[in-house]
Amino acid sequence: MKIRGLALAVMACCLFAGQECAAQARGCDYRLITHGADNAFWRVVSKGARDAALSLGCTVQISMFNGDLKAQQQAFIKAVAERPDGIALSLPNDELFDKAVTAAQAAGVPVIAVNNDDSRGEAGNSRLCYIGQDDEHAAYSLGLKLIEMAQRKNFDIFSAKTVLFSELPGSNFNNKRIAGMARALSEFGMQAPHVVDLSRSGEYSSAMSSYMDAGSAGLIVVAIGGAVAEYLGDAVKSSGRKPETLVAGAFDVGPRTIAAIRAGYIAATVDQQQYLQGFYSVYTLWLYGKYGLAADVDTGRNVINNSDELRRIEELSAENVR
Known part of the structure; x- marks a missing residue:
């Protein structure tokens, strides 16, 4: 579902009309469940998700499993049973999450892939879309x-x-x-x-x-x-x-x-601009709940090797944005 331009435009509108969006989204509850760890990379993803939740006036619970995919799978199944408004899930394995994601969708819990996708995309897993690097x-x-x-x-x-x-x-x-x-x-x-x-x-x-x-x-x-x-x-x-x-x-x-x-x-x-992965995940789940919109977003493939790009990244890394 590559309607990236439309989805990003709606996100931009929400950012400029933050109070209205927050009022509409108040009470929504999202989950971010990944194979990641508490390190510099994933702290940026987490900040993006929290910033988006804050701007919408909703909550996001974040769980990292340091490569333990079985524990991640079990946490996802448990989260689905709690009926949140949506879940962003990394998919580092092509088979482990397929049945669980299908069951979640059938139970009315929207699921999107973040950071890692099924190698066959939507043909391999019933997640709504993928937000991350190609x-x-x-x-x-x-x-x-x-x-x-x-x-x-x-x-x-x-x-x-x-x-x-x-x-x-x-x-x-x-x-x-x-x-x-x-x-x-x-x-x-x-x-x-x-x-x-x-x-x-x-x-x-x-x-x-x-x-x-x-x-x-x-x-x-x-x-x-x-x-x-x-x-x-x-x-x-x-x-x-x-x-x-x-x-x-x-x-x-x-x-x-x-x-x-x-x-x-x-x-x-x-x-790969991982801040966007956390931020867009929460906003996409909100957009899906309100308008039924979900779009694949390629968050970055820029090759960095010059001082100007490095300087900007260094400035923002202290804020956990890069």
Whole structure:
């Protein structure tokens, strides 16, 4: 249901007429239930949801499960039984939530996907819409930028290796980002990426650094999750590789990732503007309850690598907006 322009226009109208919207929405109760954790990334999502709820005069209860998908599923089922006005749910797994979401919709509880969607979208899960990054396209865009940077360093791109560091193998966002990077590499006739599972690693930095030998051949490395990305700069720094033989990319705009870009250890990252994921989730549930409107929203695929963009992100990160 890609009526993004209409939905965003209605949201904008609500923001300019906040008192009227709050009066109309008073008493509504929403839930945000995700696989995330209490970290810098998810605190921004949470602030977006709380800000939207505040502007509408309603409440939002936020639950994070630190990758424990079974606990997340059980919390979702329990929340449905409490009959809130709507639930925003991350879908990191293609099968675990299907029946529960269908049952929720049948019980009259609207459900939208946030941050992570079913890999087949609405064909795979009956959620009303998806609010989050188009992970495949975002990874493709990042891949093209990193290849361009590698060419500027005079890499022999046909012999260059690409290593992807994964924090949550098998998850939907992980698989889509791998596919997007592979698509970019394939278009240039480059080798398929090598994927490294870091889910059992106790120390991300040293684990990643061990894959960056000091050889002279060109190497592209990408942290395809925000948690791993926060340690990529340290890994590059300790690897001993010469800067002209390595290009590093990341996802998300965590504080350590931004610092590593400024220091020159990471070349670029993708900003998914996660504040919008929390904010639009609450507003979309309100719009659906009032008007029956629900729209897919791609919250961001912008590749960040210049000082002006970094400065604005740094200014807002203290407010948990970026």
